[in-house]
Amino acid sequence: MLVNTKELLVNAQKNKKAVGAFNCPSLEAIRATIKAGESLNCPIILQHAQSHDPIMEMEEMLPIYMYYAKRASVPVSVHLDHGSTFEKCIMAIRMGVSSIMYDASAKDFETNIEETKYITEIAHAAGVSVEAELGHVGSFASSDEGGGKDDEGIYTNPESAYEFVQRTGVDFLAISFGTTHGVYLTEPKLDIERVKTIKEKIGIPLVMHGGSGVSEEDYIKSIKNGISKINYYTYMNCAGGEGIHEYIKKNPNNMAFDKMSLYATDKMEEDVKRAMSIFDC
Numbered sequence: 219m220l221v222n223t224k225e226l227l228v229n230a231q232k233n234k235k236a237v238g239a240f241n242c243p244s245l246e247a248i249r250a251t252i253k254a255g256e257s258l259n260c261p262i263i264l265q266h267a268q269s270h271d272p273i274m275e276m277e278e279m280l281p282i283y284m285y286y287a288k289r290a291s292v293p294v295s296v297h298l299d300h301g302s303t304f305e306k307c308i309m310a311i312r313m314g315v316s317s318i319m320y321d322a323s324a325k326d327f328e329t330n331i332e333e334t335k336y337i338t339e340i341a342h343a344a345g346v347s348v349e350a351e352l353g354h355v356g357s358f359a360s361s362d363e364g365g366g367k368d369d370e371g372i373y374t375n376p377e378s379a380y381e382f383v384q385r386t387g388v389d390f391l392a393i394s395f396g397t398t399h400g401v402y403l404t405e406p407k408l409d410i411e412r413v414k415t416i417k418e419k420i421g422i423p424l425v426m427h428g429g430s431g432v433s434e435e436d437y438i439k440s441i442k443n444g445i446s447k448i449n450y451y452t453y454m455n456c457a458g459g460e461g462i463h464e465y466i467k468k469n470p471n472n473m474a475f476d477k478m479s480l481y482a483t484d485k486m487e488e489d490v491k492r493a494m495s496i497f498d499c
């Protein structure tokens with residue numbers, strides 16, 4: 219059933235669990251995620267990252283997310299991930315998402331507040347909840363940020379987080395505490411104390427970006443200390459690709475794409491299940 223992201227997260231927060239938010243830029247990824255959630259009886263956030271528009275456009279994906287969300291036997295909400303323009307966020311709201319992320323984390327503090335506050339007012343008027351990001355979760359691929367560097371300029375400052383939430387009215391906050399987007403090149407060192415301090419200060423559900431590749435122990439510590447939404451994509455995506463590779467090795471004379479697609483979907487489902495069973499700890 220299609221549900222509200224805020225309700226899912228407030229509920230998860232109460233039970234010291236996290237909801238997996240899965241980027242699904244293909245039908246295979248959507249089906250794998252829904253099947254995993256249904257088999258484990260776990261709630262799901264299906265999210266479209268604006269940066270995935272070149273793979274599948276938001277306008278194509280959201281109606282499909284809604285279709286699967288409504289049919290699912292478990293609670294599913296639909297979210298825009300890393301919305302970076304006003305126009306995209308408004309389009310997502312008009313298309314019926316239950317939450318958006320507006321990401322101005324690369325901008326200066328005051329600009330981030332001003333723009334996030336403006337979009338949050340509009341989203342709330344439409345009954346849509348808002349995630350924003352403070353501090354900056356980088357990626358190994360695109361820069362030298364993140365990945366366990368203890369850099370005060372990148373990590374979320376608890377005092378600033380409090381001020382940010384007070385002034386913008388956002389419903390959940392993505393924080394930077396050592397995770398990074400994409401594949402980890404070195405083992406992440408997470409600042410769990412920071413999560414705990416921010417959580418105690420601001421009270422609203424916190425979001426982990428770059429949720430692939432974190433150890434089971436670190437996931438659990440993060441969740442117990444205030445992370446309620448975990449964005450997950452890279453490793454499930456690779457599981458699908460590895461599935462195709464494995465299928466071709468096993469069936470070198472059968473290049474039928476439909477069979478490969480089903481095989482890869484099963485592999486993605488296995489990976490998503492592994493993640494969900496930790497998040498729903």
Ligand SMILES: [Zn+2]
Nearest residue numbers: 399427428449
């Ligand atoms: Zn992210």
